[in-house]
Amino acid sequence: MVMNKIRPYIMIAPAITVFCLFFIYPIGYMIYLSMHDWNFVSPEKTFVGGSNFKTLFSEREFIEVMENTFTYTTLTVSLTISISLLLALWLNRQGALYGMIQGAIFSPHIISLVSVSMLWMWLMDTDYGLLNWFLNLFGISNVPWLTDPSTSLLSLVIVAVWKGIGFNTLIFIAGLQSIPRDIYEAAELDESSKVRTFFKLTLPMLSPTLFFLTVISLIGSFQVFETISIMTKGGPINSTNTFVYYIYENGFRFFKIGYASAAGVLLLIIVSLLTIVYFRILSRKVHYR
Amino acid sequence: MAEIKLVNVSKVYKEEEVISNLNLTIRDGSFTVLVGPSGCGKSTTLRMIAGLEKESGGEIWIGDKLVNDTPPGKRNIAMVFQNYALYPTMTVRGNIEFGLKNKKVPKGEREALIQEISEIVGLTEYLDKKPQNLSGGQRQRVALARAMVKKPKVFILDEPLSNLDAKLRGQMRTELIQLHKRLGTTFIYVTHDQVEAMSMGDEIVILNKGEIQQADSPMTVYHDPNNIFTANFIGTPAMNILDHHKLIDYMPEVNGDVKYVGFRPEHIQLSLAENKDPHSIMLQSEILTMETLGSETIYTVKNEAGVMNVKSVMDPLYDVKHVHVIIPFEKLYFFDREGERNRTVTIKRDEPVLVKGGI
Numbered sequence: 001m002v003m004n005k006i007r008p009y010i011m012i013a014p015a016i017t018v019f020c021l022f023f024i025y026p027i028g029y030m031i032y033l034s035m036h037d038w039n040f041v042s043p044e045k046t047f048v049g050g051s052n053f054k055t056l057f058s059e060r061e062f063i064e065v066m067e068n069t070f071t072y073t074t075l076t077v078s079l080t081i082s083i084s085l086l087l088a089l090w091l092n093r094q095g096a097l098y099g100m101i102q103g104a105i106f107s108p109h110i111i112s113l114v115s116v117s118m119l120w121m122w123l124m125d126t127d128y129g130l131l132n133w134f135l136n137l138f139g140i141s142n143v144p145w146l147t148d149p150s151t152s153l154l155s156l157v158i159v160a161v162w163k164g165i166g167f168n169t170l171i172f173i174a175g176l177q178s179i180p181r182d183i184y185e186a187a188e189l190d191e192s193s194k195v196r197t198f199f200k201l202t203l204p205m206l207s208p209t210l211f212f213l214t215v216i217s218l219i220g221s222f223q224v225f226e227t228i229s230i231m232t233k234g235g236p237i238n239s240t241n242t243f244v245y246y247i248y249e250n251g252f253r254f255f256k257i258g259y260a261s262a263a264g265v266l267l268l269i270i271v272s273l274l275t276i277v278y279f280r281i282l283s284r285k286v287h288y289r
Numbered sequence: 290m291a292e293i294k295l296v297n298v299s300k301v302y303k304e305e306e307v308i309s310n311l312n313l314t315i316r317d318g319s320f321t322v323l324v325g326p327s328g329c330g331k332s333t334t335l336r337m338i339a340g341l342e343k344e345s346g347g348e349i350w351i352g353d354k355l356v357n358d359t360p361p362g363k364r365n366i367a368m369v370f371q372n373y374a375l376y377p378t379m380t381v382r383g384n385i386e387f388g389l390k391n392k393k394v395p396k397g398e399r400e401a402l403i404q405e406i407s408e409i410v411g412l413t414e415y416l417d418k419k420p421q422n423l424s425g426g427q428r429q430r431v432a433l434a435r436a437m438v439k440k441p442k443v444f445i446l447d448e449p450l451s452n453l454d455a456k457l458r459g460q461m462r463t464e465l466i467q468l469h470k471r472l473g474t475t476f477i478y479v480t481h482d483q484v485e486a487m488s489m490g491d492e493i494v495i496l497n498k499g500e501i502q503q504a505d506s507p508m509t510v511y512h513d514p515n516n517i518f519t520a521n522f523i524g525t526p527a528m529n530i531l532d533h534h535k536l537i538d539y540m541p542e543v544n545g546d547v548k549y550v551g552f553r554p555e556h557i558q559l560s561l562a563e564n565k566d567p568h569s570i571m572l573q574s575e576i577l578t579m580e581t582l583g584s585e586t587i588y589t590v591k592n593e594a595g596v597m598n599v600k601s602v603m604d605p606l607y608d609v610k611h612v613h614v615i616i617p618f619e620k621l622y623f624f625d626r627e628g629e630r631n632r633t634v635t636i637k638r639d640e641p642v643l644v645k646g647g648i
Binding site (some may be wrong): 180182183185186187188189191193196200201204 | 339340341360361362363366367368370371372374375376377378379387388391392435439
């Protein structure tokens with residue numbers, strides 16, 4: 001009898017242990033650290049209460065970081081989703097050509113972000129880059145892609161969109177293919193125009209896919225790190241410094257562990273809130289079959 | 290209302306001709322059923338009439354208009370799909386209304402139409418529900434309502450009852466027949482179920498491998514089949530078809546080209562005693578299986594001529610192993626080498642029949 005009651009707990013114990021050790025404990029420890037002053041090496045951690053958070057909001061640089069992150073996320077998510085959707089609508093048909101294009105735009109997804117960053121650094125080089133060479137052909141003068149504060153964040157968005165659309169398009173195509181063909185035929189018999197069919201049938205039926213992809217790209221873009229670390233290091237003049245990179249710099253370059261943890265806690269809260277709000281508001285409009 | 294005419298229509302899929310030179314006239318106001326085994330081209334024919342499939346050749350006329358290049362929405366037809374194809378994102382009202390909105394029918398008129406139609410099909414209380422919250426039969430009604438509300442010249446129904454359970458199917462069958470009477474519109478109905486075809490259609494078109502085998506009224510198709518395919522396809526159990534030479538010893542000579550002889554299972558009589566009727570074939574047989582269906586019994590019997598089905602409305606013959614089957618001459622159908630019916634054959638009746646006995 002006793003054994004029967006305990007057995008389920010024993011069964012899930014390994015999973016729970018791993019979950020606690022690598023998920024719950026680090027979060028708890030981060031919250032603990034966010035209330036202390038610590039330089040990563042000294043044995044002493046001084047308790048400072050909420051002062052790390054206070055500094056965070058009074059720091060001009062951090063406000064910029066927040067702005068950058070929001071701009072980056074908004075642009076990346078909206079561009080990735082809309083371009084992917086358009087591509088999916090175009091590529092959702094039979095034919096060798098379409099298969100090839102689909103494969104081609106998916107390939108960035110399997111390349112490591114480090115390689116992608118290196119590649120785009122070369123493409124976007126102001127003097128020797130392929131992009132500027134191409135623009136020069138049309139008489140457009142050199143664009144300082146990564147080296148000017150006004151274009152640097154946008155350049156990173158371009159890289160993220162380029163890397164992201166393949167995967168998103170693939171999922172969108174899968175979503176489109178799950179819509180029964182006879183519904184479109186019925187719409188055709190009902191004299192529905194192409195645009196009306198898209199907005200009245202395709203889009204609502206694609207809403208679970210749209211919702212899923214938006215949530216994961218939202219969370220992903222909020223935590224952008226690799227491209228920034230390799231391509232711009234947050235510069236020039238802080239113009240591409242985003243949340244995670246800011247945490248990394250403060251924590252592991254300036255060794256302000258407590259301060260970085262406070263920023264980490266804030267990131268956790270923001271991402272959770274965003275997700276919850278998104279789920280609450282939009283899930284009601286999502287049509288699940 | 291409109292007559293539909295298919296003139297030399299053909300359809301080729303990747304070099305494979307699924308329909309070749311189909312000529313068919315569907316009478317105005319008729320309930321025409323296209324029936325045939327799967328892959329016979331019945332759905333393709335239907336979809337070409339609807340405009341969902343482009344014909345590879347020939348002409349399709351609806352009324353006095355050549356519709357080859359008319360888009361589906363402009364053909365003045367409505368279609369009910371096999372799995373209904375309701376718009377899952379819209380309510381029942383939305384589903385019915387969608388076509389009207391696209392046609393820019395004013396709101397007041399729309400409301401009146403929806404009221405009228407939903408009353409006919411009994412959907413009034415479900416108007417604000419989504420299709421996924423409805424039962425199979427109710428979805429079927431929504432599909433019908435969506436078709437009816439457009440007041441089309443032609444109704445096209447593609448196996449609309451195949452997703453329903455047996456009881457509901459029977460009920461919807463009756464309702465569809467009544468609906469056809471009430472509307473008086475041309476109905477084209479596709480099914481693979483010959484019972485459905487027989488019970489609903491006033492005109493049956495039997496298709497096989499993209500070719501029309503016979504187009505006639507249900508009773509004509511049943512009693513006067515054009516060929517072995519039709520004879521076999523219509524009727525349960527199917528007509529018994531035997532090689533003529535296997536029966537040659539049991540029946541008088543016939544004049545004409547005969548390769549096969551057929552007879553319906555219900556035209557066979559079973560007799561325990563030997564019966565020397567000069568106008569019948571008599572075969573001593575062994576009962577292989579017996580299916581008692583209540584009102585009737587189906588036997589599979591084996592004799593010198595082969596294996597055949599017998600349908601009998603008499604009480605089941607329990608514990609009987611050997612019987613005589615008696616097939617009247619006038620119930621025999623004759624077919625030639627190609628399986629085509631030979632209607633000119635006559636039996637030389639007065640000639641004595643040499644009956645071989647025993648198994």
